[in-house]
Amino acid sequence: MAGSVTITYSSHAPIKYVQWAWTSDASGDVSGTDTVVLSGVPLRWATNPGGTAPTDDYDIVVNDEDGIDIANGGLGNRDTSDSEHFIPGGDADPGAAFMGALSLVVSNAGNAKEGVLRMYYR
Numbered sequence: 001m002a003g004s005v006t007i008t009y010s011s012h013a014p015i016k017y018v019q020w021a022w023t024s025d026a027s028g029d030v031s032g033t034d035t036v037v038l039s040g041v042p043l044r045w046a047t048n049p050g051g052t053a054p055t056d057d058y059d060i061v062v063n064d065e066d067g068i069d070i071a072n073g074g075l076g077n078r079d080t081s082d083s084e085h086f087i088p089g090g091d092a093d094p095g096a097a098f099m100g101a102l103s104l105v106v107s108n109a110g111n112a113k114e115g116v117l118r119m120y121y122r
Helices: none
Strands: 004-010 016-023 030-033 038-040 042-049 059-063 084-086 098-100 103-107 114-121
Touching: 004 030, 016 030, 016 103, 059 114
Parallel strands: none
Antiparallel strands: 004 016, 016 114, 030 103, 038 098, 042 084, 042 114, 059 103
16 A cells, blocks of 8 residues: 555644545555654544545544554545544544554545545544
């Protein structure tokens, strides 16, 4: 997997965010790892298909340094044309605390497609 990822960070306390703007490779995949060590608990995830929208039902995972998806599967089957969000919460899906570099993995997006993922966290 490759593709390209541009990562930006905001530190507007008490809520911060990290944003991954991505473009998929010919196989429809993207992967990239942050170079900044982050820590916190996800509050909200937002996905926005880009100008060249990904294939419907593309999937995103964000892995911590242990290889565990800190969105707990909540970013699967994203829509091709609409922005969507996912708010972790409750006993069934509490969200996962994280610390360290995070890795973005996008799959099934289609060739040279674009999107943005933003994670708000505290």
